[in-house]
Amino acid sequence: MDTKIRAKRVAAVVAAASVALAGFGFVHTANAAANDATITVNVKEDGAASATYTAYLIGEYDGITYDASGNIKSLVVKAQNDPINTAIKTDAVNAGAEATAIDADKPANWVAANWLGYPTSPNTDDTISAVSPYAGNLQAFAQKLAGDTNFKTSNTTATGTGFTSGGAIAGDTISFTALTQGLYLIVDSTAETTSGHSLPIIVGTKAWNATKNAFVDFADGGVDKKPALGVAQLKNDATFVGKTIVGDTNGFNIGDTVDYEVTFPVPAIPGSQSTWTSTITDTFPTALTRPAVTDVEIFVGSDTTDVAGLLPGGSITHENADKLKITGLETLYGEYNGSAWVNLTTVPTTTIPVAAGTIIRIKYSAVINDNAVSATAATNGGQLADNTNWVVYEDPTHTGGSNGGTDNAVAYVFGIDLAKVDKADHSVPLAGATFTVAKASAPATPLTFSQESAGVYEYSPTGSATITSNTGTGRFTVKGLEAGEYIFTETNAPSDYFKVSSFSVTIVPTWDLNTQTVSKVDYQLSTTTDVWLTATDTIVTIGDTKEALSNLPYTGGIGIALFVAVGAAVTIIGVRAHRKSAKAEANATAF
Numbered sequence: 001m002d003t004k005i006r007a008k009r010v011a012a013v014v015a016a017a018s019v020a021l022a023g024f025g026f027v028h029t030a031n032a033a034a035n036d037a038t039i040t041v042n043v044k045e046d047g048a049a050s051a052t053y054t055a056y057l058i059g060e061y062d063g064i065t066y067d068a069s070g071n072i073k074s075l076v077v078k079a080q081n082d083p084i085n086t087a088i089k090t091d092a093v094n095a096g097a098e099a100t101a102i103d104a105d106k107p108a109n110w111v112a113a114n115w116l117g118y119p120t121s122p123n124t125d126d127t128i129s130a131v132s133p134y135a136g137n138l139q140a141f142a143q144k145l146a147g148d149t150n151f152k153t154s155n156t157t158a159t160g161t162g163f164t165s166g167g168a169i170a171g172d173t174i175s176f177t178a179l180t181q182g183l184y185l186i187v188d189s190t191a192e193t194t195s196g197h198s199l200p201i202i203v204g205t206k207a208w209n210a211t212k213n214a215f216v217d218f219a220d221g222g223v224d225k226k227p228a229l230g231v232a233q234l235k236n237d238a239t240f241v242g243k244t245i246v247g248d249t250n251g252f253n254i255g256d257t258v259d260y261e262v263t264f265p266v267p268a269i270p271g272s273q274s275t276w277t278s279t280i281t282d283t284f285p286t287a288l289t290r291p292a293v294t295d296v297e298i299f300v301g302s303d304t305t306d307v308a309g310l311l312p313g314g315s316i317t318h319e320n321a322d323k324l325k326i327t328g329l330e331t332l333y334g335e336y337n338g339s340a341w342v343n344l345t346t347v348p349t350t351t352i353p354v355a356a357g358t359i360i361r362i363k364y365s366a367v368i369n370d371n372a373v374s375a376t377a378a379t380n381g382g383q384l385a386d387n388t389n390w391v392v393y394e395d396p397t398h399t400g401g402s403n404g405g406t407d408n409a410v411a412y413v414f415g416i417d418l419a420k421v422d423k424a425d426h427s428v429p430l431a432g433a434t435f436t437v438a439k440a441s442a443p444a445t446p447l448t449f450s451q452e453s454a455g456v457y458e459y460s461p462t463g464s465a466t467i468t469s470n471t472g473t474g475r476f477t478v479k480g481l482e483a484g485e486y487i488f489t490e491t492n493a494p495s496d497y498f499k500v501s502s503f504s505v506t507i508v509p510t511w512d513l514n515t516q517t518v519s520k521v522d523y524q525l526s527t528t529t530d531v532w533l534t535a536t537d538t539i540v541t542i543g544d545t546k547e548a549l550s551n552l553p554y555t556g557g558i559g560i561a562l563f564v565a566v567g568a569a570v571t572i573i574g575v576r577a578h579r580k581s582a583k584a585e586a587n588a589t590a591f
Contacts, residue, residue, distance in 0.1 A: 037181040037205035037215060040173050041160065043234045047168035048196035052189040053160035056152055058088065058145075059108030060182040061207055070212040071219040072229075077108035077183055080155075087151035095141035098302060111202065112183055114138045139199060140265075140359065146187045146200040156180065167196070168234065181205045181215075186232070199235040206230045240264060241280075241393035243407040245516060246363075251412035251509065254372060254459045254480035257365045258288065258411045264393050266333040268356035269341050273396065276341035278329035280362060282391045284322050287372035288411060291324065291364040293317060299361045300332060303352045307332060310348065326362065330395070333358070366411075370450075370458060374415035374479035378538040381509060381518025387411045412518055414507045415479030416486070416540060420469040420494070423530065423543030429474030430544055434492040436465050437478055440485035440504060447486075449478060466491070475539075483507040490542075497544040500530040505540055 039055065059077035067073045079085055089107035093099050102110045145151050160174035168174060176186075186201040206215035206229045215230070222228030246259040262280060269276055284290045293316040298308040308316065315328035333354045334341050347354045366389070373386040390408045398405035422428035436446035446465040449457035455470030457463075459480035469476045478486075485506040493499040503526045510520035523540055525531050534541045 033210075033213075033215075034208040035178070035180050037179040037208070037230070039176040039179065039184060039186070039203055039205055039230055039232065041176075041186065041201065041203075041232045041234055043163065043168045043170055043172040043174065045170055045234070045236055046196050047163075047172075047198060047234055047236055048188060048190040048194045049167040050190070051167055051194075051196070051198075053174050053186055053198075054189065055158045055160070055176045055179065055184045055186050056145075057156040057180065058111055058183040058185055058202070059106075060180055061205075064207050066209055066211070066216070067219060069219065070209050070214075071216050072207050072221075073218075075207065077106060077112045079106045079108065083150040084154055087145065087148045091144040091148055091151070092141050094144055095138075097141070108183060111138070111141070112204070138202065140357070142185060142200040142202050145185055152187075160186070174234070179205055181207050188236075196236050201232050201235055203227070203232040204229050240398055240405050241391055241407050243282075243389075243391045243409045245409050245411060248412075248516065250483040251375075251414055251481075251518075252368050253482050254368060254370055254413060255461055256368055256482075258368050259365050260363070260389075260409060262362040262391050263359055266343070266354055266356050266358045266360060267395060267397065269334055269343050270397070271340065273341040274339075276330050276334060276336075276396060277327065278333075278393070278395045280326040280329065280391060280393055281319075282324040282389060284324070284366065284389045285371075285386050286322075287368060287387045288389055289367040289369050290318070290322070291366055293324070295364055296324070296326065297363045298326075298329075298332070299363070300347055300352050300354050301358045305350065305352060307347055307350070307352070310350075324364070329360065332360065368411050368413065370460070370480070372411070372413045372480065374413045374458075374481070375509070375518060375521050376415045376417055376477075376479070376538070377521045377523050378417060378535070380520050381412065384410050384412065387413070410517055412483075412509070413480050414483050414509065414521060415477055415481065416505055416507065416523065417477050417538060418469075418475070418488075418540045418542060419534070420474040420476070420542050420544065422497075423545050426534075426541070426543070429469075429472065430494040430497065431469055431471040431474055432492075432494045433469040433474075433490060433497075433542075433544065435467050435469075435476075436489045436491055437467065438487045438489070440487055440506075443487045446489075447481075449480075469494075481507065483509050488542075490544075493544055496547050498547060500542060500544060501528065503528050503531045503542075 041053070057080070059080060061075050062078035064075040065073040080088075085105075085107060088111065089099075089102055089104060092102055092107060092110055097110060158176045158179055160176050162175040163169075163172040176184075183202070183204045186203065188198040188200070190197050204227075206217050208214075209216045217229045218226070220226050242263040244261055246261050248258075252258060262282065264280075267278070282290075296308055296316050297306045298311070299305070300307055310332065311326075312328040312331060316324075316326050319325050330341070332347050334343055335348070343356050344354055346352055368387070371386065373384050375381045375384060388408050388410045390406060393405045420430040420433045422430060437449075438444070438446050448460055448463040448465050449467055450460040450463040451467075452458050455468070455473070455476040457467045457476065457478050459478070467476060467478060485504050487502055487504050489502040490499040505526075506524040508522045508524055509518045510522070511517070512519045523533060523537065525533065525540065530544075531540060531542050533539065
């Protein structure tokens with residue numbers, strides 16, 4: 001995905017979305033605040049001219065519980081009356097969800113579970129909905145619901161306000177107020193072909209906590225890739241093809257396998273087409289080792305059968321040194337009837353449904369290698385072109401990446417910049433200090449690194465466990481790591497300095513709302529006076545104390561044993577002298 005947040009018309013279709021979890025619901029309450037919820041839609045790109053935006057209630061919140069801090073702990077979605085209830089279930093099934101995964105009495109809970117994006121065990125294929133409430137089968141569902149008159153004409157609605165007259169422009173906000181707390185579908189009134197038209201948006205309001213006298217979110221709302229409540233973005237930059245990384249929560253280590261999924265909907269083949277082709281071309285950067293052609297899997301809809309073997313021979317190939325190309329995809333959903341190409345109802349030789357609009361999913365894995373660029377606090381995140389691969393979908397109506405026929409995904413690795421200095425004089429860099437680095441989850445197992453240059457170390461399973469601060473600058477960098485907490489242990493201090501105690505640094509990426517791009521990287525330190533952040537919090541600085549009589553050693557050497565021994569000897573001498581004096585005084589008194 002681009003650093004600007006992009007909507008995807010397509011993505012993974014769930015095999016199961018029966019996530020029984022903190023969902024959505026509304027408790028009827030005498031407190032009027034529960035009926036005064038709000039939703040704010042941010043406009044990043046100009047919307048359609050003369051568009052209006054309407055919010056339709058999918059379901060009210062019910063059974064809300066709160067944690068000790070007053071945040072939402074759990075809730076579910078209250079069922080609506082028919083025909084709304086039936087419309088929700090029907091449209092979910094038509095979007096690719098299994099009917100058995102949906103509670104017929106409370107189908108809105110399926111929407112809530114997918115929108116929140118909680119993981120399931122085992123993981124379902126609905127990975128993109130977990131990343132974005134605007135992608136995957138959830139977006140297919142939203143589009144079907146937006147066109148369902150049975151859902152819309154019988155529903156509670158609210159109209160968005162507060163944006164520029166004549167059409168929302170970049171920087172505007174669209175406000176929905178006086179809402180019953182719950183889950184909503186926001187629909188753009190203009191035709192899909194209108195420039196600036198937004199995809200339908202699913203978003204939940206915050207929930208009213210009477211004890212706190214405030215609307216609240218889940219404790220992790222808006223953290224990592226979990227959607228925040230009460231806020232969304234206008235989705236008017238749609239793509240036909242979608243590309244995402246499956247199961248990425250913290251980035252990757254060098255050498256890790258990165259699982260990708262490319263998705264597109266079966267197009268409706270226009271009439272009188274004497275030729276028709278569908279092609280996917282995926283371009284890999286040098287940081288990613290592309291998969292073998294035999295490792296590519298293709299699935300249709302929610303079916304779990306790999307149909308890659310049904311393509312014509314030689315359809316999946318490598319091109320040049322950086323491309324994976326898949327041709328013949330049209331044979332999975334269409335055929336030439338002697339006069340024109342037409343859509344099929346099932347994949348040839350199978351019973352797998354493949355009507356127009358069905359999602360085709362292409363899955364493969366790549367390995368992130370030592371050409372990857374690491375995001376640090378100094379560089380933050382961003383697109384990281386060296387770690388980004390691009391997919392292009394082409395058919396006669398989508399040519400050269402036009403009409404939403406292109407998308408990308410970024411595989412992130414991270415790094416930490418550090419500096420070693422004299423604790424008393426920070427202007428004095430210290431070279432030659434050696435460290436080991438370990439994951440906090442395995443502190444006794446140091447990681448290994450290869451040295452790229454003076455003071456620069458990249459994670460390598462076959463490297464060395466020792467890293468050294470650079471001569472002259474005292475600087476050093478460790479990189480090629482996934483986000484998380486790392487333990488640094490100084491094994492040797494510079495000459496005439498004491499070692500510091502072990503400390504931890506946690507790499508904390510900030511993911512852009514509803515995307516897989518990182519906008520910021522922070523470092524969090526363990527509590528110690530020997531380590532602090534400098535250079536606007538982009539460098540972890542470690543201060544060693546110089547050996548001197550006035551300084552008790554920190555670690556290593558003879559420690560404080562000598563000082564304790566001397567102190568003890570002085571104390572003993574003093575006690576003996578006191579006892580002798582007291583005895584002499586007593587003897588004198590006896591006479």
